[in-house]
Amino acid sequence: MSSHPLPTCCAPLDDHWPLPQPLATARLISTHFDPALLHAEDFNRSRIPPTKGVAKRQAEFLAGRLCAREALQRLIGSDAIPAVGADRAPQWPAGVTGSITHSNGWAAAIVARREDWRGLGLDVETLMSNARAERLLGEILTAAEQQRFIGLAPEQLGFIVTLSFSLKESLFKALYPLVQQRFYFEHAELLAWSDSGQARLRLLKDLSPEWSHGRELVGQFSLFDGRLLSLVGVPG
Incomplete structure (x- = not known):
């Protein structure tokens, strides 16, 4: 999968489709993560811009961006990492739409070409x-x-x-x-x-x-x- 080193807080990235109906051209990548295993250098080693907050917030952000980068790599061959916009929404590359979600040690990102999907919303919740x-x-x-x-x-x-x-x-x-x-x-x-x-x-x-x-x-x-x-x- 990814050519970038994974931090110890994240399991290997998974390229799969856990939903009942595939979306044409969309790519979904997920991972499990453990905030207790997050290290100070994990953002630098993973080449992901850091974020502020407690370990849980940092780990879920890191895991989500790792999934997003891998999904973009598989969709358009780009190592782009969606920045955080002024409205806190991910900023996707031109011509791409996507969504990131995380909850209770699991994170995922989905991306697709905008010509195929104008909008995508992905959400995970603990029951x-x-x-x-x-x-x-x-x-x-x-x-x-x-x-x-x-x-x-x-x-x-x-x-x-x-x-x-x-x-x-x-x-x-x-x-x-x-x-x-x-x-x-x-x-x-x-x-x-x-x-x-x-x-x-x-x-x-x-x-x-x-x-x-x-x-x-x-x-x-x-x-x-x-x-x-x-x-x-x-x-x-």
Whole structure:
């Protein structure tokens, strides 16, 4: 895989597709990381510009940028490392769109040519316990979503709240570069999801003439190792 040395806090980079539906030309790279193994020289040795923060923040940033660099290398043959923009979003090379995510010792990046995918949003979350999901229910689910999922078994609450949270995060990452406007959990709803990992979302806010209230988008998700990974792609 990568020709660059890997820091000891990161496992070998993995070129795989953990989601149910491949996206044409997109490349997804992931790694496991351990903040306890992060060393002061890891950024320099990996040739990644450093970031500030506690060890956890530094390790997840490093792991995410390592995945992004490898994904870009495989897509366009470039060793580019996405800088952090003024809005904190990754700055991708011209003609490329992408997304980075990390949670609880796992990081990943996805990239694609902009002519194929105008926007990409990737998000990973640790599955919530049912008790935590119940506490956060009103912050993440709209009233309509709460009604829609009222018949679910109580033990499914953690899954559905995590799923809605993650897909809305992916939706934001996919659309923000296109609309340059922030929006929040109450501005989108999860309409439907299937056991095969397909999902459908609807905007509840006008973000631009193209991305208006009522516009629907599809997403996908997968479960592994107690994590939920979701992806929303906007075709080119």
